[in-house]
Amino acid sequence: MSDVAIVGGGVIGLACAFELARRGSSVTVLEREEPGFGASTVAAGMLTPSFEVELTPQSLVELQLDSLRRYPQFVRDIEGAGGRSCGYRDEGSLWVSRHRDDELELDHTLKIQQQRGLPARRLTGREVRALEPYVSPRAVGGLLVESDHQVDSRKLVPALRAACEAIGVDVRTGTGVATVERAAGAMELTCQHGGVTSPFHADQVLLAAGVWLEEGLVTPLPKIGMRPIKGQIVHLQGQRLVRHVIRNSDVYLVPRDGGRLLIGATEEEQGFDMNPTAGGTLDLLRFGFEVLPGIYDLDIAEIDVGLRPTFHDHMPVLGATTTDGIYMASGHYRGGVLLAAATAHWMAEIMLTGQVPSEIEPFSFQRFAAENTQQEAAS
């Protein structure tokens, strides 16, 4: 029996576990595979609220900014508790334009970023190359966003796990959850580990199961349309070519320690398929080469594939559900790593105080429950 059982040991589940345990709750994390299997360790780890700012509702931009502000302390707390690095870096990101059309898009992006309180600076092609000499000589301009940072998701997830375990969280791997229901005043979960089925009890359950939220997990909740969006990401290895995250509207290139360079990412409706494809790799390398021709000589280290947990409005669900005792922190789509710090903070607030702050209301489960009721009434 725990105060809280968390279904899912990705970055969101572990971050919430850490924050709840820090505030005194006994917490058990139930992870069907290894922590971060679905999306978290595949993620490029960009902490870039400026990303796709025009298409992002202001409530989500505010949450992203809130999370970015919390990140330095979040990282210090994790590293302090567990003793492992999260690979946090603060070089900023650099948008690169290739032609007039890109230039107009960067002007537009700058305007929207300024309207939304995101600091950014327009650069000439010459200024871009002064900052990053390996960027293509065809670059005609750029946009520097110094407030964008990054973590190495392959370091963050083990660092979070170590921090959780150091403060008493019970992290159970290889443990699937088949059912969650209310029984005799507590929540009862049916867990499966190594072919053995056993019950587990907790006062509260937090569903942070990523794309598996509605896949093989039976709960009293209505279905709200979780679906996976496949992302392929190519890892190259060799001479270090850039310091900043480099991006345009087709691709992003993320430098990691030790000469690794990530090129991401595809966005595909392929269900639960996790196979890398020739087409995905071709597109990423072609777009990456256009921006940074020097990638031609790098080695292909690996091609990684993740499944982004996504609801149809591309916003996460954060908070209580329609069943007492069941909470949800799911559907972070392309922003799970960035939103982890704010998600952990606000979920702990909501679960421990019962209060929902106004900035979190747009992310309610009820927005989908209301849609379901309208659809039922119409049919």
Ligand code: GLY
């Ligand atoms: N967070 C970037 C992506 O999902 O591709």
